[in-house]
Amino acid sequence: RDPELNLNVVDIGLVYAIRVDGAKVEVDVSLTSPGCPSGVEILKNVEDEVKATEGVQDVVVNLVWSPPWTPDRIEPRVRAYLGF
Secondary structure: EOOOOOOOOOOOEEEEEEEEEOEEEEEEEEOOOOOOOOOHHHHHHHHHHHHHHOOOOOOEEEOOOOOOOOOOOOOHHHHHHHHH
């Protein structure tokens, strides 16, 4: 969850990619802006949630900036809920 919006980071489009190789999972995550005050917390929460998944032994969370996040990445039903 994004601590400011209290919404799932997948639904708001912050998770760009997930790659699974056996028990290793690599996740590409972005933030709404480079100055996001919750960035460290969001990245840690993603890592913790993936690690808690059965069968996962190794997690790599990559912070990515390309392409830049925009509200267009928000799941349409969530975007409608937010009034975008």
